[in-house]
Amino acid sequence: MMESLKAEELAARLEHAHQLTHAERNALLRDLERYAARDLYGAARLCKDHLSKEADLRLPSALQVAPLLAKHFEARMNEQRRPIDLHHERDKQLRQPEPGRHYVGPVVGTTPNCVVQMDKDTGDLIVHARRSLVCAFESSERDKDLSIHYPQAAIGGVGLVMRMQEGHGMTPGHALQHEANASKAEHSVEHGLL
Structure with a gap:
């Protein structure tokens, strides 16, 4: 329940990211990083689905590489990649x-x-x-x-x-x-x- 409320709150902040102050944007990025540390794919999905197109927000590296991680490493962790x-x-x-x-x-x-x-x-x-x-x-x-x-x-x-x-x-x-x-x-x- 707490996780879904946190995800909903992050989604709402992402949708209005273009209206946030610099401090609020930094806080949003820190919260996204914390969420990614627990669920990288969930955080990446939130950004993909809810990040305002008008926002000029550079996402943390971990969120940017989530699709590469899924395609290149996730299913083949016991193989040299x-x-x-x-x-x-x-x-x-x-x-x-x-x-x-x-x-x-x-x-x-x-x-x-x-x-x-x-x-x-x-x-x-x-x-x-x-x-x-x-x-x-x-x-x-x-x-x-x-x-x-x-x-x-x-x-x-x-x-x-x-x-x-x-x-x-x-x-x-x-x-x-x-x-x-x-x-x-x-x-x-x-x-x-x-």
Whole structure:
């Protein structure tokens, strides 16, 4: 019930986006981002169906790539897929994770099979297979950064999810703790404990 009221309220704001003040437009974009973190396709559908044609509103990247995500990645998450260049963002891509890499950044979209994360290092949108992530996360914590690491295979492998401390980069001590935790999780995965 609460979700449908929120969706109706967002739809009404989108229909009148051309009449909103700058602050109201920014608030609308933030609310759309929060909605996309829980339901990317629902947020994209709302924008497609209700965004005023007169509005000059640049939608967040996650909403712009929703159709590409559905066509290119959603049904084939266990296959290696080529990255897609984002023409609306310079030198950015929508791509799958690579083995041995840590991806740090917020979740910007979730779908039935995918979790889309904005990589803070590159600005790329990383498409993680939802069922391969070891630690569940709450989409209400969208603004918080997560670290997702693939110790072995990224496609068909296990992604280890850790929450990053809010507002802090990895200090040397935190990086060591992070590595120790990742090592413990790797050991658990290797020995079938998770």
